[in-house]
Amino acid sequence: MATTNDLKNGMVLKLDGQLWQVIWFQHHKPGKGGAVVRTKLKSVESGKTVDKTFNADVKVEVASVDKRTMEYLYNDGTSYVFMDTGTYDQLEIAPDIVGDAKNFLLENQEAIVATNEGRVLYLELPASVELEITFTEPGLAGDSATGRTKPATLQTGHEIQVPLFITQGEKVKVDTRDSSYLGRVKG
Numbered sequence: 047m048a049t050t051n052d053l054k055n056g057m058v059l060k061l062d063g064q065l066w067q068v069i070w071f072q073h074h075k076p077g078k079g080g081a082v083v084r085t086k087l088k089s090v091e092s093g094k095t096v097d098k099t100f101n102a103d104v105k106v107e108v109a110s111v112d113k114r115t116m117e118y119l120y121n122d123g124t125s126y127v128f129m130d131t132g133t134y135d136q137l138e139i140a141p142d143i144v145g146d147a148k149n150f151l152l153e154n155q156e157a158i159v160a161t162n163e164g165r166v167l168y169l170e171l172p173a174s175v176e177l178e179i180t181f182t183e184p185g186l187a188g189d190s191a192t193g194r195t196k197p198a199t200l201q202t203g204h205e206i207q208v209p210l211f212i213t214q215g216e217k218v219k220v221d222t223r224d225s226s227y228l229g230r231v232k233g
């Protein structure tokens with residue numbers, strides 16, 4: 047147990063049987079009355095965000111979230127299989143928990159898996175990954191001067207928008223949060 051004065055960004059709370067991650071918090075002392083703590087909480091399961099205000103010094107239950115670096119092994123058709131790099135234990139994760147991360151997962155890639163009491167909560171990928179373009183229409187000479195884009199298919203099968211000068215077989219850096227093109231990978 048902790049009090050609302052101990053809140054920190056990223057902390058996971060157990061409220062009304064559900065897990066909520068603290069996105070933002072602020073201690074506030076109005077002109078009259080007791081101090082309060084304003085928070086923005088995100089549901090770990092649904093991703094829904096809510097604003098909640100607590101009285102200062104109220105006890106809240108902190109959930110123990112275990113974050114481990116795991117290596118993605120393969121998709122067996124029904125789940126994604128990850129291996130704990132420390133213990134070599136394998137863990138099967140349902141596709142609904144993996145979500146959009148599947149668009150950026152390659153075999154042997156590391157990701158952070160967050161669990162609570164043996165239940166997988168979510169998957170954290172690096173902010174960007176380097177992937178190869180497996181298909182895109184050829185660009186034309188002089189296409190580098192415009193800001194226009196074209197669709198390109200990554201080696202994971204996910205489609206993103208890239209500048210017209212990008213060609214098939216090139217490696218590009220992609221933002222895992224919004225699928226945006228960040229640049230070419232040199233070398």
